[in-house]
Amino acid sequence: MVKKRKIFWVGAICFLVCLLVMLLENCNSPDDKKETKAVTMSTPDAFVGSSTCQSCHAKEFKDWQKSDHFRAMEGPNDSTVLGDFNNASFTADGVTNRFYKKDGKFIINTQGEDGKNHDYEVVYTFGFYPLQQYLIAFPGGRLQSTRASWDSRSQKWFHQYAGQKIYHHDWIHWTGTGQNWNTMCASCHSTDFQKNYDFSKDSYNSEWKELNVSCESCHGPGSKHVNFINSPEHKNGDHIRNAGLLYSKNTNPQIQLNTCAPCHARKADISSSVIHSDEIVDNMIPQIITNEFYHADGQIREEDYEYGSFTQSKMFHSNVRCSNCHNPHSGKLVMTGNALCMSCHKPKYDTKEHHFHMVNTAGAECISCHMPMKTYMGVDNRRDHSFRIPRPDQSVVYGTPNTCTSCHKEKSPAWAAEAIRKWYGPERAYHFSDDLLPGSQLTGKSEKHLIKLLLDTASPEIARATAASYLTGMQTRAGADALVAALNDKKALVRYQAVRSLENYPVDSWIQSAVQSLSDPVRGVRIAAADLFHRLPGDAIPTSARSKYAAADIENKKYLQYQSDFAVGNVMQADYDLQGGDKVNAILNYVRGLKKDSLMNYARLNLSSAYNALGKNQEALMTLKEALAIDPRNDRIFYNLGLLYYELGNVPLALENFKSALLLGSSDPGLYYNYGILLQQQGNLKDAEKMLLRGYAISPTAINVNYALAFMYMGQQLPQKALLHAKVLRALDPNNPDYQNIFRSLGL
Secondary structure, eight states, X not given: OOXXXXXXXXXXXXXXXXOSOOOSOOSOOGGGGXXXXXXXXXXXXXXXXXXXXXXXOHHHHHHHHTSTTTTSEEOOSTTTOOSOOSSEEEEETTEEEEEEEETTEXXXXXXXXXXXXXXXXXXXXXXXXXXXXXXXXEGGGEEEEOSEEEETTTTEEEESSTTOOOOTTXXXXXXXXXXXXXXXXXXXXXXXXXXXXXXXXXXXXXXXXXXXOOHXXXXXXXXXXXXXXXXXXXXTTOOOGGGGOSSOTTOOHHXXXXXXXXXXXXXXXXXXXXXXXXXXXXXXXXXXXXXXXBOTTSOBOSSOTTHHHXXXXXXXXXXXXXXXXXXXXXXXXXXXXXXXXXXXXXXXXXXXXXXXXXXXXXXXXXXXXXXXXXXXXXXXXXXXXXXXXXXXXXXXXXXXXXXXXXXXXXXXXXXXXXXXXXXXXXXXXXXXXXXXXXXXXXXXXXXXXXXXXXTOTTSOHHHHHHHHHHGGGTOOHHHHHHHHHHTTOSOHHHHXXXXXXXXXXXXXXXXXXXXXXXXXXXXXXXXXXXXXXXXXXXXXXXXXXXHHHHHHHHHHHHHHHXXXXXXXXXHHXXXXXXXXXXXXXXXXXXXXXXXXXXXXXXXXHHHHHHHXXXXXXXXXXXXXXXXXXXXXXXXXXXXXXXXXXXXXXXXXXHHHHHHHHHHTTOOOHHHHHHHHHHHHHTTOHHHHHHHXXXXXXXXXXXXXXXXXXXXXXXXXXXXHHHXXXXXXXXXXXXXXXXXXXXXXXXXX
């Protein structure tokens, strides 16, 4: 009943993100224009500890000790704990917290997973600035981060998610999976973290080489470097690339970004087994810039971090790297104010003639217009790294934010758009958002914009991949052709999203072309291809592709297994089971996922489908009712209830739930199809036609709606009306045997 939904998790939803990569260079190198290739002689095999680096790299080591990387995690003592534990008290959102010391230990008394207050001992500090959290040890090797956090700037306790009363069984409660350090945070706050999750016991035996983000977190294990530096070959003046490290001086921008991205991207990790590659999709799937997490034009909205923004920017595509602006060891800016921008840009941009604001005011700062700021985690101010030019004209049409009215709150976007027109002329330079915005609306006019952006190799990879993801709902021949063409794209993230989007297209439109993706050189693409072919019966996979599928499917299973401590990972496994026909294990994994996150309602929709597939319709009905109690304004739940009641023979309740979904504004053409067919069965032909035509207006290429209309009009002896919809069927699925009588009758 419900198609599989892909969810991208956050590397660290609720905690501090490290500042930027610790690399050695600060300026563009001669290697900048070289192709990005593997840069190691071989993989270093042992960690030596940051103290080993100090003797040769004293300045870098000293800078690092001033960084947030250095203080990412520490043992609790009077020097490391910033919060007030002098019998302090803090009450917010219905929870009272008390902070005190006992026998040299730091204790927090707060609400536990049973809803009652308990004493909890702080075992680690977590983060440093602008806030510090505290980790508590729980059974099963879990470390949990408390909701009550210390504001390092204002020197006070505060609640993240202020104003929200979070139920103690909620996944985002500090004792829940959403605040679990092992899963959500550890890989970015320690060195060589190994999660070591035991699925059968739902427990962790996590390990790490160093408690904080050390030198080897970015440069890689140092044993070969140390051995080489101490070798006779080095003393005789011989050299090897990177001196035995994974990443070192003069690394090109893409390699540097790949080093930063694992902790500065919203993404899903593929495996604990890292492939040392210049291609990021070998190791993680970055969240693309859809309007689920970003604004529809790509501006930051949710806690998106820097990678997704920076890879949109002209900066990145001009070989600017993180270390051009940030000291990679201290994390501090290399210059302050407009001087940093003027180190590359022409002086004319730092004049009133360009920015039209009084000099030496906030409005005259480059970052005020080109790097708007948003606050996350209550006190953590972060700037958008897409470095975009403000577009209030887009705000007028699409409601996206713009920096002009963010400051001039009393003014309208139309006022700002007129000011921009007056200052800079009537024409705006093309930006990929000119196509992404109308494409994201998913109307009848969206497809041409999405196809244009997808095939525009001059646009950023992440924007083109986003266009591919939106095409999944179009299901036209043109959409299929564009996605199939994208399977050969040079950019891995584009290929990955193209494969994912083909899941909703007819199999014969992609099966021959997508075989190559099973052996794509990039692991993430192979995993997506395995998932695409997994939904097919075994005998439907081309014989020549079966060995490739088997190999890719092993990687896919490992990926799913690695995600199994996430609630969403359990649901992904359940989806895999359900598509493979294993309904029993699908149900077990859906239930397991819901136990970790009871509000993950889309899992209930799929769980209901699994129950229905086993003929357990009362369980399916109960599951949908539970979902409705949590989200009573979800049109999809009402639609599914209508389908289930129809299957149970309860036509009045089926009609009632279809109507409820309709009143909630459902845009699913399937609702209008099923509602129309049911009205037709009840003899209400006039309303049935209206309903089907509403579905056609929402999605002119919905094949089931067009078939129903063509069939109905043929039965009413209205061939001219039937012809319009028959032509759609002819264009989309000309060989379908169900349509041949209609085609012959209309002379098609």
